[in-house]
Amino acid sequence: MTPRLSTVILPVDRWHEGGRAKWRRAEELGFHAAYTYDHLSWRSFRDGPWFGALPTLTAAATATERLRLGTLVTSPNFRHPVTLAKELISLDDVSGGRITLGIGAGGNGFDATALGQEPWPPRERASRFAEFVALLDRLLSEDALSQRGAYYSAEEARNIPGCVQRPRLPFAVAATGPRGLRLAARFGQAWVTTGDPKLFAEGTPQQSVEALRGQLGRLGAACEEAGRDPAGLDKILLTGFTPEGAGPLQSVDAFVDFAGRHQELGFTELVLHWPIPDSDFAADQNVFEKIATEAMSRLG
Template sequence: MRLSTVILPIHRWSEGQKIWRRAEDLGFHAAYTYDHLSWRSFRDAPWFGAVPTLTAAASATERLRLGTLVTSPNFRHPVTLAKDLLTVDDISGGRLTVGIGAGGVGFDATAMGQEPWSPKERADRFGEFLPLLDELLTSDATTREGAYYSAVEARNIPGCVQRPRVPFYVAATGPRGLRLAAEHGQGWVTYGDPRGPADVPVDQAPAVIAGQLAKLRAACEARGRDVDELEKVMLQGSTAERPLASLDAFVDWAGTYRDLGITELVIHWPVPDSIFENDLAVFERIATEGLAQLG
């Protein structure tokens, strides 16, 4: 099992770079950031762009994997996103992971003047978005016409450092999204029950993930793919569980999800006076000692 962190893009880089370097020093496998234009309680506070942040982080670190968790079609287009991703992959020396999902109904969904998409339209769009992004990142030139997204002789030379392309970690719980994860993903991401993860009683939260993993396994079998080929990533912070309260709480929590089949846990870097407020000293102890105590 691996342990990673999410660093929100809320810090001016004079301070933010210290956090990304500290994440590397603490031994995290990866550090991700959210790809939003703004987000929930941080809407009226500083919030910087994901791609420039990851570019800067790539130059400030040497070993740490970097990534989005997650990017989506809400305000992205595959043609421009592909160019950004292969550039960050190059600057980082092949350390980029692309967490990607269908998007939701938050601020990003209307910031560009569009009406919010229905769940069906989001799924339809993602069904075009992800295969086109895959093709763009694995081809020197791409032409494809879609109902929502098209490319006309879009060039992506020299391609990604990682071959055949940067890994996709697909956030999905529904049947269409899980099929896309099985077809295109190198990993799968969950944060709990998408209908309201914080509403699920703590003792029932693992059963939600177990059910999602069973559906992922079925999707992989239908595709003729071994589910063990995919990383299973769980993003902490949305459920009622409180694994960062202490080292012991983390060890118990991590052990539960390791036994279910989760291969990577992602915990939020503490943010004072927010929903991600946690004791930094406890957090750093979790980072350096937590997995070692799983046995």
């Protein structure tokens, strides 16, 4: 099956100074979905403009008609399931049921301490993520909920009328470790990876392919343990973090070669970063648009 092609648009532009135009152009180019990062700030963009993910997606929902929209990814670093559920239900309504929630455990970047807390140790982060996803699943599926947890609780939380998409909007769970993969198998409609971060700087494309093959194998085992067919779970690769870096965006041929290798692994969706000049995501806009309109038709 030919993978779907999507993009991720970082929230670095004022809406009326280029932001709106990017989301509209993404729909015109025929992308399956357009996502954005859900951070308070991020890496090299920390000292420049950076807007909120959910307001940006709400604006994008009113500027587009067919394009799926979502986060890639939201994490518990600065969010709570009760308030997030209310915002997601509202966003799903505004978009007419076009929202996918990409969700992950988060990391130790700026978001991890922005609310004044100490970064969570890895074990606590994994435990929080598991509780966060399970509670959010119920909040988005039930009209009213009271539940006490070790980290997150809800007391008579009302979420009427619920999501447009039933029983709730889809989750795309970002995970590579065993606990996260079990969450993807249990709650996800899709699984997200960026590859093996240890290979980004010094690994080879072939090593990356083998690492991804291993991740897919462990995802399959987690699905089987959960009594689920792995084929029923979409597999999303957020590109730009494998050893190829931005290389696949140098030409249509280069991208077709890259996409073919990952199609053979079983990925059902590839996500490209919208070009941002003078950044890690710099690329020729014309080549990027040619990839969007021509590349996937060349895959077998």
